[in-house]
Amino acid sequence: MTDSPPASEVGCLIAGSWTTGGTTxxxxGPWVRQVVTTARQADGSDVEAALRYARRGATAVARMSPAARAAVLERASAEILRRRDTLARLLxxxxGKPVTDGGGEIDRVADTFAVCAAEARQIGGEVLPVAGWQRGVGNTALTHRAPAGITLAITPFNAxxxxxxxxxxxxxxxxxTTLVKPPPQAPASSAAVVRVLLDCGMPPEAVQVLHGGGEVGAALSAAPEVAVISFTGSPATGHAVARAAGAKRLVMELGGNAATIVCDDADLTAAARICAATGxxxxxxxxxxxxxxxxxxGRYDDFLDLFTDEVRKLRVGDPLDPDTAxxxxVDDAAAERVVRWAEEAAAAGATITTGGDRDGATVTPTVVAAPPADARLIRDEVFGAVVSVTPFDDFDAVIATCNDSRYGxxxxxxxxxxxRIFTAWRELEVGGLVVNGxxxxxxxxxxxxxxxxxxxxxxxxxWMIDDYTTVKTLILRGIS
Structure with missing residues (x-):
């Protein structure tokens, strides 16, 4: 086991200052099994102070030119890569995320900031064709996208x-201006990303960070000052956020139990390798x-053998070891859920071809063959190191099976x-389809x-900028 450094102290960023002390x-760490981060917990007075500052700061951020905002994001894209190893280690x-996966996530952060910079430069409006209707003749109308004002970002632990x-x-x-409510499991990793942006010129009025549990998220969600909430997490927590938010604009990503279909003409070797790597x-x-x-x-037995072999090759171990896959x-309870659901499926007639055990929070990658359709491993989101493999006889029927889920x-x-590709694209009840992946x-x-x-x-x-902005219309009477 790699030795971990002393626990780092992480503050809340409120009204332009990192605040430590108080309740923490x-x-x-789920691998090192010792305290790695101590984070200050926001309270009601912190929420009130953050909202007051956000009200004042929103105007200052809105007055920045798109070019200035884009320049900050471009610098952050480059700087995040310079800090890649440090950030991957924090993750x-x-x-317990392997540094190879963590490094890949930081690479994506750099890409995301670069794309955000490009999109900042594209925000504009329209000249509307008002004279196409008689009452519009002689008038001119234009639109532009104005900032929504104060937004709330509630982020999950997995990325x-x-x-x-x-x-x-x-x-x-x-x-x-954005209020950030990070996951309790990753306070230092979240704060580190914010520090990169601030170091690259993001004004302090643009971001505040409040660590805490559900009560902090609920208080921020309910605040009338917040115009838009972007949430990623479990359906149960998402429903609670929506109830607290009331009449606000919401962007919600609430999970899934994703399916992958392997047809009779598939490259089985590639499919087994890709599913093992991404499962x-x-x-x-x-x-x-x-x-x-x-x-x-007709290809089920061959795929199951290939897939099980690929899964057994995955190296399990110290996330700080670059050879670890x-x-x-995230914790022992999550690991126990994976093992328990696999055991439940096996008790109902499925076969565990590899894995099925854990050491603390570390689960041996598990394959469950032919679980019953009502198994929790099929019906619910397991969010863990287990994959089920099931045969099908008819393509239309397997589309219906995939759709028989509350997720999509x-x-x-x-x-x-x-x-088959176009049939699946039209008929699968999902937001996206990946072909030959x-x-x-x-x-x-x-x-x-x-x-x-x-x-x-x-x-x-x-697409998020559409949600984060408001269309404002200007009508010029008698100007045509």
């Missing part, structure tokens, strides 16, 4: 750096992680049949989001 909460200590980059980067690109990266703690794989019955999960975020499909693939400049209980709205700088 410790984060115990490993706080979350705390990049999802913060999406929410905060797009909000700033649009000219807003267990970050210990399966991704909303689009491969959870359910459905394989044409699978580190620990993203899906994968391995086939070269164009008819698994469900677990995302490009940060493309729209991303789900349907049903997977949420609503689309995350990606261009």
């Amino acid at each position: 909460a410790d984060r115990v 490993a200590l706080e979350l 705390p750096a990049n999802l913060l980059a999406h929410k905060l980067g797009a909000s700033f690109a649009a000219g807003n 267990y990266s970050n210990s399966g703690q991704s909303c689009i992680s491969v959870q359910r794989v459905y394989v044409d019955r 699978v580190g620990s999960m 975020l993203q899906a994968g499909l391995f086939t070269y049949d164009v008819r 698994s469900s677990n693939f995302r490009l940060d400049h493309l729209p991303f989001g789900g349907v049903k209980e997977s949420g609503f709205g689309r995350e990606s700088p261009r």
Whole structure:
């Protein structure tokens, strides 16, 4: 086990100052099994102070030119890469995420900031064709997109750096001030991303950081000053945020139990390798992680053997070791959930072909063959290092099986049949389909989001800026 450094102290950023002391909460690293971060917890007076400052600061941020905001984001994109190793190490200590995965997340942060910068330069408006209707003749009308004002970003533990980059980067690109409520499991990683932006010229009026639990998130969500909330997390917490928020603009990504279909014409070797790599990266703690794989019955046995072999090759261990593919999960309870759900499926007739055990928060990558359709491993979001593999006989029927879920975020499909591709694209009840790849693939400049209980709205700088701005109309009477 790699020795961890002494616990770092992380403050709340309120009204331009990092504030420490007061009530704190410790984060115990799931791999190192000791305190790695101590974070100051915001209270009611902090929330009030942050909102007062945000009201004053919103005007200052809105008055920055798009070019100035873009320049900050471009500098941050370069600077984040210079701090890549340090940030990846923070992710490993706080979350047990292998440094290879953490480094990949930081690379995506750099891309996200760069895309946000580009989108900031594109914000504009329209000259409207008012004279197309008789009452509009002789008038001129224009629109522009104005900042919404104060936004709230509530981020999850599984990708705390990049999802913060999406929410905060797009909000700033649009000219807003942002209140950040980071996950309790990753306070230092989240604060480090904010520090990069501030070091690169983001004005203090543009961002505040308040650590804490659900009560802090609820208080911020309910604040009438907040115009837009972007939330990523569990459906239960998302529903609580929505109830607290009331009549506000919401962008919500609430998880899934993503399916990947492997057809009879698929390259089985590639499909098995890709599903193994993307089913267990970050210990399966991704909303689009491969959870359910459905394989044409004629290729099922061969795929199961190939897939199980690929999973067994994954190196499990110290997340600070660059050769580690699978580190620990976020905590022991999450690891226990994976083992318990796999055991429940096995008791109902499924077969565990590899894995099925844990050491503390570290789960041996687990494959469950042919679980019953009503198993929790099929019906619910496991968010962990386990993948089920099930045979299917008919393509239309497997589409219906995939859709028989309250979730609908993203899906994968391995086939070269164009008819199947377009059928799946039209009929799968998901926000995105990846062909000849698994469900677990995302490009940060493309729209991303789900349907049903997977949420609503689309995350990606261009689409988020639409949510983070308000269309304002100017009518010039008698000018044509």
